Amino acid sequence: MALSDTIWWTKKARIQAEKRLLFNDFSSQVILLWYSAFTVCVSILEIKSPSSNGYFAVTMVSLSVLILCASLFIGNRNFKERAMLLKVCYEQLSEVESKSYNKDAHISDLSIEYKNILSVSENHTDVDFKSALVSEYLNSSDPEKQLTRLPTKYNVFELVVSKSIKFIFVAFIGLLPPIVVIFLRCN
16 A cells, blocks of 8 residues: 555544544533533522422532533543644645655655654544545545545444444433433432
């Protein structure tokens, strides 16, 4: 496989990794905002109309502490900063890719430059690479002629399962507070 092709696929996988990290940042911020707003609203409701369940107040205090811990944990994950490093990486890879098409370019020098650029940021995951494969396949007018690598049915299956699990997890986390409050206030 040509160095230019390797660089191109690495760049595409890094783009998908950036998207993943930006989604993680956005969804975690929205969930923290939702939990905080929900806790405040339910606490106000509790003042106005106290629950008969003795565990309700304890649960709300525990939830407030968990929100604090979650916000510290999420803040330390540095999703945006990591995404920015991946963006810098794939932008630099574009430059090296352009150089690799030049017939006068020294492959060994470009290979060293490629490896140095990769060391700047974290590596993409397998799911990021499979997402790049599927995305490029779906966005190509004639993928068999334009792409050097094609996704397998198993790659598509893995990607669908991964995205479904992520969606179900985010939905579950978002719906958890109302479920807990309904359970506690009704019992």
